[in-house]
Amino acid sequence: MQFQQQPAQQADSLDLMVNMGPQHPSTHGVFRLVIWIDGERIVRAEPHIGYLHRGSEKLCEGEQYGQIITLFDRLDYVSNLNCELAFCLTVEKLMGLEVPDRASCIRVVLCELNRIASHMLFYGVFGLDAGAMTPILYGFRERERVQSLFERVTGARMMHNYIRVGGVKEDLPSDFAERLGELTALLRAGIDECDELLTNNELFLSRTKGVGAIGGSEGVDYGLSGPSLRAAGVAEDVRVSEPYSIYDRFDYGIPVGTYGDCFDRYYVRMEEMRQSLRIVDQAMEQMEPGPVSAKVRRIARPPKGEAYLRTESPRGDFGVYLVSDGSDKPYRVKVRAPSFANLQALQRLLRGAYVADAVVILGSIDIVLGEVDR
């Protein structure tokens, strides 16, 4: 069978081709977007990815399970702990390991805080994309607070290598509960302040409302997941539909949008941060003293077999597929990256939009290039 290049939907030759990226500041990384414009309207858009390709999946095949966690840190570098969690849970599933309760609670607390930190970055850069300079300062202030706590707990602000197969690296510092209390109070006020700053701003609303709308069923067809899909009115959250770790124990809401436009995608994330704080509080209440790691050998050797596990990362459905041949290194690791899947809807979202909205639409699906290119 011959592969034929799809005939480009070349409109007439008067269309202007514009390159956005790979060094464009608002492409959120090294990402190239080629758009064809007819006047102010986008006729066609073509994302080009791969500028940040590091071959993570292949590299995993040459590393021991414990070392792979450092590679997963660098997939979604905005929410490192969520990636670590996904990998460790998959290995534990393959090994049939039971994680101590305290370790699970610590994982949930930190992962939800990481979700807030990630959404705060989204909040900042999305404001920037929509033309508001201030939100990024507010967003980063909140993110900074979360990262300071992470530094205290995990030793690093971003690449933590803290969640390990069978548990976590070490127990929380003794003053953690106190500091977390301060942090959540600050975050609650901070989220409200951020909300106040941007959400009711007419300029922001007119830039985002009704822009880049996508319906629920179409979103599912495109493989959207996470906040981008929930904004379109589909209440799909892996934490609820396929609970992993101890997420079935908590009581929290799944914010759902109506129109699936940029504003809904933004506001769903703002609400999600509040729900994450609820989970953090409940997980802290349920935390009992005890061991923070199951008894595992230093070099994990899962039995022959394969496992797939989905988790809800801040960007959506983050899945890890793992094939083990019984040795200390996996035979194959495949990552289902939510940013990559969400990016597929970009062509559809951009078609017919104004060229000025391209950046807003790209920002609203919140991609992380480390995860797209892997």
Place this chain on the structure above:
Amino acid sequence: MIGFLDSLLVTVRTALRRPVTAQYPDPSKRQPVAEGFMGFPALTWDEDVREPYCTGCMVCVRDCPTQCMSAVMDDNPKHAEGASRRRKIVREFEINLGRCILCGICVDVCNFDAIEMSHEHELSKYERNGNRVDLTRLLEMGRAYQRETGWGPSQPKKNSGVPVEKPAGEREKSAGGAAGR
């Protein structure tokens, strides 16, 4: 219009409070690193017998995900004199800090409390190879860290180099080499 004024109000309120950020190299405004902060790995110094804890066993070298370090093991002359329990000692140790990803795996796998994540974290150097640090520099970093935090080995009984007087007849169990594992 109301929403616009609302957000302006937030901005005005911000104008009245003190800045959150600080100019970076200003030493008086530096944020202290957290207690458990993981900076670059450094080698620890056993003050009791005046030698490094490291025996050059290479377990950290093997487990490093980025292969950023190398080590050479040597016989410990102090052991022959009976001044130290360590049979083996590190002769050369080099870490390329530019390659190190600060994951802390070397600290986890070390059996001798010999390597620790120090509080050193600034990467800018004047020379091209300034981030390749040798044993002397690593021990300096380690000693600075030990002074700063009052570090002690997690397994002092097993890993201290101070020779122990054993009752006659009992075989001396020495730290270092394979016996320490």
